Amino acid sequence: MSTVHVGLPASVADGVGASPQRPDGRLKVSGQFAFSSDLWAQHMLWGATLRSPHPRARITAIDTGRAEAMAGVHAVLTQRDVPGAKTYGLEHADQPVLADGEVRYQGEPVAVVAADHPETARRALAAIRVDYEVLDPVVDASDALRPDAPWVHQGRDNVLRHVPIRKGEPDLRAEVVVTGVYEVGMQDQAFLGPESGLALPADDGGVDLHVATQWLHVDQQQVAAALGLPRELVRLTLAGVGGAFGGREDLSMQIHACLLALRTRRPVKMVYGREESFFGHVHRHPARMWYEHGADRDGRLVYVKARIELDGGAYASSSGAVAANAATLGIGPYDVPNVVMDSYVVYSNNPPCGAMRGFGAVQACFGYESQMDKLAAALGVDPVELRIRNALGTGDRMPTGQVVEGPAPVAELLRRVADRPPAPAGSEFPPGGTANTTRGDGVVRGVGYGIGIKNVCFSEGFDDYATARIRLELVGGVPAVLVHTAAAEVGQGLVTIQAQIARTELGVERVTIAPADVAVGSAGSSSASRQTYMTGGAVRAACQAVRRRLLARLPGSSGGPDNPVGGPDDGLVLDGGLVLDRDRTVLASVADLLGDEPIEETVEWRHRPTHPLDPVTGQGDAHVQYAFAAHRATVDVDVELGLVRVVEIVTAQDVGRAMNPRAVVGQIHGGTAQGLGLALLEEIQLDGGRVRNPSFTDYLLPTIMDMPPMHVDVLELADPQSPYGLRGVGEPPTISSTPAVVAAIRAATGAALPRVPVRPEHIALPQEPR
Amino acid sequence: MRLTTTVNGITRTADDVWEGESLLYVLRERFGLTGSKNACEQGECGSCAVWLDGVTVCACLVSAGQAEGRQVATVESLAGDDGELGRVQAAFVRAGAVQCGFCTPGLVVCVQDLLGRCPRPDTARVREELAGNLCRCTGYENILEAVRIAADGGDA
Numbered sequence: 001m002s003t004v005h006v007g008l009p010a011s012v013a014d015g016v017g018a019s020p021q022r023p024d025g026r027l028k029v030s031g032q033f034a035f036s037s038d039l040w041a042q043h044m045l046w047g048a049t050l051r052s053p054h055p056r057a058r059i060t061a062i063d064t065g066r067a068e069a070m071a072g073v074h075a076v077l078t079q080r081d082v083p084g085a086k087t088y089g090l091e092h093a094d095q096p097v098l099a100d101g102e103v104r105y106q107g108e109p110v111a112v113v114a115a116d117h118p119e120t121a122r123r124a125l126a127a128i129r130v131d132y133e134v135l136d137p138v139v140d141a142s143d144a145l146r147p148d149a150p151w152v153h154q155g156r157d158n159v160l161r162h163v164p165i166r167k168g169e170p171d172l173r174a175e176v177v178v179t180g181v182y183e184v185g186m187q188d189q190a191f192l193g194p195e196s197g198l199a200l201p202a203d204d205g206g207v208d209l210h211v212a213t214q215w216l217h218v219d220q221q222q223v224a225a226a227l228g229l230p231r232e233l234v235r236l237t238l239a240g241v242g243g244a245f246g247g248r249e250d251l252s253m254q255i256h257a258c259l260l261a262l263r264t265r266r267p268v269k270m271v272y273g274r275e276e277s278f279f280g281h282v283h284r285h286p287a288r289m290w291y292e293h294g295a296d297r298d299g300r301l302v303y304v305k306a307r308i309e310l311d312g313g314a315y316a317s318s319s320g321a322v323a324a325n326a327a328t329l330g331i332g333p334y335d336v337p338n339v340v341m342d343s344y345v346v347y348s349n350n351p352p353c354g355a356m357r358g359f360g361a362v363q364a365c366f367g368y369e370s371q372m373d374k375l376a377a378a379l380g381v382d383p384v385e386l387r388i389r390n391a392l393g394t395g396d397r398m399p400t401g402q403v404v405e406g407p408a409p410v411a412e413l414l415r416r417v418a419d420r421p422p423a424p425a426g427s428e429f430p431p432g433g434t435a436n437t438t439r440g441d442g443v444v445r446g447v448g449y450g451i452g453i454k455n456v457c458f459s460e461g462f463d464d465y466a467t468a469r470i471r472l473e474l475v476g477g478v479p480a481v482l483v484h485t486a487a488a489e490v491g492q493g494l495v496t497i498q499a500q501i502a503r504t505e506l507g508v509e510r511v512t513i514a515p516a517d518v519a520v521g522s523a524g525s526s527s528a529s530r531q532t533y534m535t536g537g538a539v540r541a542a543c544q545a546v547r548r549r550l551l552a553r554l555p556g557s558s559g560g561p562d563n564p565v566g567g568p569d570d571g572l573v574l575d576g577g578l579v580l581d582r583d584r585t586v587l588a589s590v591a592d593l594l595g596d597e598p599i600e601e602t603v604e605w606r607h608r609p610t611h612p613l614d615p616v617t618g619q620g621d622a623h624v625q626y627a628f629a630a631h632r633a634t635v636d637v638d639v640e641l642g643l644v645r646v647v648e649i650v651t652a653q654d655v656g657r658a659m660n661p662r663a664v665v666g667q668i669h670g671g672t673a674q675g676l677g678l679a680l681l682e683e684i685q686l687d688g689g690r691v692r693n694p695s696f697t698d699y700l701l702p703t704i705m706d707m708p709p710m711h712v713d714v715l716e717l718a719d720p721q722s723p724y725g726l727r728g729v730g731e732p733p734t735i736s737s738t739p740a741v742v743a744a745i746r747a748a749t750g751a752a753l754p755r756v757p758v759r760p761e762h763i764a765l766p767q768e769p770r
Numbered sequence: 771m772r773l774t775t776t777v778n779g780i781t782r783t784a785d786d787v788w789e790g791e792s793l794l795y796v797l798r799e800r801f802g803l804t805g806s807k808n809a810c811e812q813g814e815c816g817s818c819a820v821w822l823d824g825v826t827v828c829a830c831l832v833s834a835g836q837a838e839g840r841q842v843a844t845v846e847s848l849a850g851d852d853g854e855l856g857r858v859q860a861a862f863v864r865a866g867a868v869q870c871g872f873c874t875p876g877l878v879v880c881v882q883d884l885l886g887r888c889p890r891p892d893t894a895r896v897r898e899e900l901a902g903n904l905c906r907c908t909g910y911e912n913i914l915e916a917v918r919i920a921a922d923g924g925d926a
Contacts, residue, residue, distance in 0.1 A: 025863035028871030029855060029878055031805015031845040035871075038804035118795075119788050192809040192817060192872040192906050242809070242872030243906050274810040428894045491870025491907050662866040669909030670869065696814035696904065704910040705901040 015504035019662035035240035036212035041267035048121035052103035055689025084228030104314035107279025137349035165618030168338030174294025185683035193242015199261035206233025217522035246355030278694035282354030287363035303338035317354030325360030369739035407717035423648035431643035448743025452735030456728030467521030468538035473598030487523035505543035507574030529728025538605035629732035631740035642760030656727030675737030794829035816903035865916035869907035
């Protein structure tokens, strides 16, 4: 690893920068960790959801009588039974809790039941009669944009958001111009732990919900509104989360389970099956993108002109923010003087789309990186060299006018992946795996590159904060820290990081992470690569507040606000349960200072403010931090059969500060795999708005046979703005692996490949020469 | 129906089992053994892998009645009575092969089974053997590392 560290206050074991084992690791390997689908309660009922079979239809009648009369059925609810707000949503409350008059996508919830057994519940769903008047669905984003397109939402334009960006001169001319049209299919998060949770009615008229989510407080707010209850009567606790990747930002079964629990006065558990899960959460927006790149003969970019159309599906979810990301990050990590960008996200009758790892930056990266390769070919320049010539650097301006502050090692990351030795000849498996599909004839090797850019934290002026409560006390005579936040551990390892930060700041080895719930203030979402930055920042700030109060107890300290002791420059060190001065002379023990008076502090912590984009020019300092990763992919392609084997992936990423190097590398491995999946395998296939492949039989995830060995190079160039200099890690690896894999296939085959995922016929039966 | 089966060495009985229930449902919802996971219930992901008379199966694809009178072993059987982790389990924690952990119990069972049949598999063999276990978090690199550690006797 390459390292430029900021100063750290202490050297306690398993602190920041170490790779301690996950505190939940033992439970997870032994099958004892309680995921949201593992919960159980006495007298528990099973909830189930009736969903629309049509992408667009008017509901003319619902008859629940037969279902209600069935033995073992305790409740059948429709939209009439929603006591509070009938609609919810992250950006716009446009999504019905249960369908009201019209269904707008296949799989939209229409009714829910509670029964004594999942099979009883399933039969009750089958006994509900819904009369539909089927309507013609709007199933293509470009069609939805036509002036004569039918409204998906009556009286509302189909354009959910248009984000224009204008930088430099509007008159675009250059010596060398390349154009391209690119498409990205609908990808699914495919977290393994299905949507699930347990709702328990409480004696005070409220409800306790144990659920797998990414943001407890935004769930609480939406659930309380739908139930018509004050927020404090809707108490959420994080149950074990089996992966998220953006797919748990929107509500799924939360409101439904609470409605059923309050109606039946019994605990209600809901667990989606895999097929239902494909209908139960938003997906990555499919995109169609037109790019025009102009450069001078030396390969310096003069302008980029682009139009991006994102299909938002039936409801808004976080589509507006996705469109803004696609726009603001849409030309990639390049310094370009003139930009004309228009990003649109539209309503359609396709499944709703929202957050997925990479959030708008993934789609655009496939477009701009494909263009960079095309431009390199037109100029006769090496693709890495072309990228380096145009690489964004510190002090450059983004298309939004925002100046890139702190390290921006775009050229360095490219050099690192390019300078790695080539992948060894041969491969563990030929294209097509072990089934002797390929005998080696017609197998061609190719190498491709990609680099991407991602914003970290929430943008455009959003009041983005995290809360942490830290308690330092003696437990059995030993100093111990309790960390309490509402931050969602979704697998990324935040629980480990929180403990590492507390150890480093307070010099105490014994740290306990309290269960995440809404008894403490909001942590914000475990998304946008922000949670280590934000909740990590809050934990650090709260630890520092505890430290100040602890050190104010030193003999001779006045404890007043102007007392330098306890401040950041007091020169004192907390280590091994001791207070040390600069010369490492022991001044006191933490245990003695604490005595029987614990110290507790709660801190709400914010990143620096961001600003909205100008609605006409798209100018504005909208983002907090930028993160970068580069990939080199090496593939073997059977050009006759169209089969691809990725032989090796090399990647380099600047993480600012590797808070937990093992976890960082794990994020990069996993993110890269999801990008490979988008390149080669993963697409929710739609036909007239209907999902054709809602199963792991037909929606293909990368297996251990599909993944190549990966070489990960982690740079640590500290960001002066962020806690410990860290940079968000989770999303960048997902962004650039896709174009790198596709570029490698193009290099091997010469096929144009304007669409991902690449299918065998795109290679074996090329439609157009490159 | 009444189902009697031996799970992790203990004979257990469940009454009023609906004939359509899977072994996975019985383990999780009737016996409280939730270590076997319900990720797909389609036999595609391997998260519910258990041993049935010593052979690994996807518990979601075994109907409850097929387990009548037979021996079932689950991930819960792998740690010692004192809670000490088995060699494969410890290797998974040490290698960072656990992120969200939903695929982990099934993988631990399958790796344990593999090493029982083939104590020192090469990487290609490991990839082939584990191709039926989906993991969405790790990209599999640290899972391969965990298998290496476990095959080497547990030393990193």
